[in-house]
Amino acid sequence: MSGEMDNADAKHLVCPVLGVQEWLQPGAHQRVEALLADLRALNVRELRMGFSWADWHTKEDRAWYEWLLPRLASEVNVTLYFTFAPPRLELQSKAYARPRNPRDYADFLDLIITGLGEHFTWIELWNECNNINGWSWRLDPEWKNFYEMIGAAAYRTKQRGKKTLLSGMAPMNPHWLESLCERGVIEHIDAVGVQGFPGTREFDWYDWREPVGKLRDMLRHHGLDPEIWITATGYSTWRYDEFRQLCMLDELLQAPVERIYWYSFYDLHLDQCHQNGFREDERHYHFGLKNAHGKPKLLYRTWANEGIAGVRALAVLGRYTGANLPQDVTKRQPAKRAKVRRSTLITGGAGFIGINL
Numbered sequence: 001m002s003g004e005m006d007n008a009d010a011k012h013l014v015c016p017v018l019g020v021q022e023w024l025q026p027g028a029h030q031r032v033e034a035l036l037a038d039l040r041a042l043n044v045r046e047l048r049m050g051f052s053w054a055d056w057h058t059k060e061d062r063a064w065y066e067w068l069l070p071r072l073a074s075e076v077n078v079t080l081y082f083t084f085a086p087p088r089l090e091l092q093s094k095a096y097a098r099p100r101n102p103r104d105y106a107d108f109l110d111l112i113i114t115g116l117g118e119h120f121t122w123i124e125l126w127n128e129c130n131n132i133n134g135w136s137w138r139l140d141p142e143w144k145n146f147y148e149m150i151g152a153a154a155y156r157t158k159q160r161g162k163k164t165l166l167s168g169m170a171p172m173n174p175h176w177l178e179s180l181c182e183r184g185v186i187e188h189i190d191a192v193g194v195q196g197f198p199g200t201r202e203f204d205w206y207d208w209r210e211p212v213g214k215l216r217d218m219l220r221h222h223g224l225d226p227e228i229w230i231t232a233t234g235y236s237t238w239r240y241d242e243f244r245q246l247c248m249l250d251e252l253l254q255a256p257v258e259r260i261y262w263y264s265f266y267d268l269h270l271d272q273c274h275q276n277g278f279r280e281d282e283r284h285y286h287f288g289l290k291n292a293h294g295k296p297k298l299l300y301r302t303w304a305n306e307g308i309a310g311v312r313a314l315a316v317l318g319r320y321t322g323a324n325l326p327q328d329v330t331k332r333q334p335a336k337r338a339k340v341r342r343s344t345l346i347t348g349g350a351g352f353i354g355i356n357l
Contacts, residue, residue: 016230016253016255016258017258018044018046018253018260019044019046019048019079019262020046020048020289021047021048021231021261021263021264022047022049022266023049024068026060026064027064032068032072035047035265036075036076038289038300039075039076042300042304043307044076045077046076046077046079046261047076048080048124048232049072049080050080051065051080051081051082051112052084053083053084054086056108056112057086066115069116069120070119073118073119077121078120079120079124080124081125081127081231082105082109082123082124083126085105099149102148103148103149105152105153106153106156106157109123109157113160113162122162122164122165122190123157123163123164124165125153125154125157125164126167127167128168128195129167129169130169130173131170131171134167134170143179147185150180150185151183151184151188154185154187163190164189164190164191165190165193165231166186166189166192167193168193168230168231168232169192170195170196171202172195172215174214177215177218177219178218178222181218181219181222182222186219186222187224190226191226191227191228191258191259192219192226192228193228193230194211194212194228194229194230194231195231195233196208196211198235199235199248200234200235200236200283200287207251208230208254208255208257209254209255209256212257213256215228216228227258229258229260230261232263233252233260234262234263234264234287235248235249242298242299243298243318245297245298245299246298246299246302246314246315246318247315249262250316251315253312265290266289267286267288267290268288268292269292299311302314
């Protein structure tokens with residue numbers, strides 16, 4: 001960020017609130033109880049969860065949400081992101097297509113607030129708005145329907161006493177966000193969401209300060225100061241690098257944002273279909289703190305046993321080798337340097353095979 005640090009910048013240097021994201025399928029009552037037990041073990045009180053607009057229109061799934069939200073709210077703070085227009089209201093028969101009438105979305109949120117609003121405070125408007133998986137912008141090339149849908153929903157939600165979160169940008173795009181500011185869409189938004197997966201989907205950056213700083217500068221230019229949340233981020237252990245997953249959380253906690261949601265609690269089972277397709281990308285199936293069978297990974301074990309302080313301490317250990325390992329962290333004598341060995345370079349097609357074995 002440019003310029004000297006002021007009070008507005010300083011408040012964003014406090015360690016952000018940390019939560020977890022998980023999608024809960026209708027009828028998965030045992031999964032809910034297991035998730036709540038795991039959240040207690042990690043001392044996590046914030047949960048981000050998807051709410052399917054399409055599912056609400058079936059009797060069975062409506063009963064599911066009427067049970068689920070009170071159960072979750074009895075132990076954690078739930079932030080709901082509402083997405084997936086029902087087929088009869090969609091412009092196309094795709095889960096991410098926009099609704100025919102943009103204002104139907106505000107009517108739906110009004111209905112949910114009336115029936116279940118006592119169980120949540122924050123409403124996240126849609127999901128991955130500037131990503132083709134979240135919003136079919138080919139059908140709305142000038143974003144007019146999106147502006148109308150989000151603007152009406154944010155205004156109605158604020159009138160009903162709820163806080164509003166603009167769905168996480170994926171990828172982060174200050175120019176796209178600025179177009180919303182210019183049209184007054186951000187006027188009723190309390191927090192702006194961003195998403196990113198350094199080291200898994202994005203390989204060219206690890207430091208959140210620069211991209212978040214650009215967003216804050218742009219928002220201030222328009223006289224706006226909403227919170228900025230990282231609504232989905234994580235690290236896939238598809239190549240069994242669990243220690244790197246732990247280090248990524250430590251780096252993430254240095255981001256100048258108010259809140260972070262780690263994606264996700266459990267790996268996606270290999271028999272399930274990801275939104276991008278069945279087994280389309282192996283990385284999609286290994287973002288969890290636990291694997292698909294409930295076995296905890298290194299990050300979960302450290303977090304549960306030692307807390308976040310233990311996670312950060314272990315990450316610090318990983319940044320040092322032998323003689324320059326800090327005594328106040330290890331409380332042990334520095335390890336002796338290993339004998340230098342000759343390196344082997346694998347090139348060509350064998351290189352890809354080699355790094356994945």
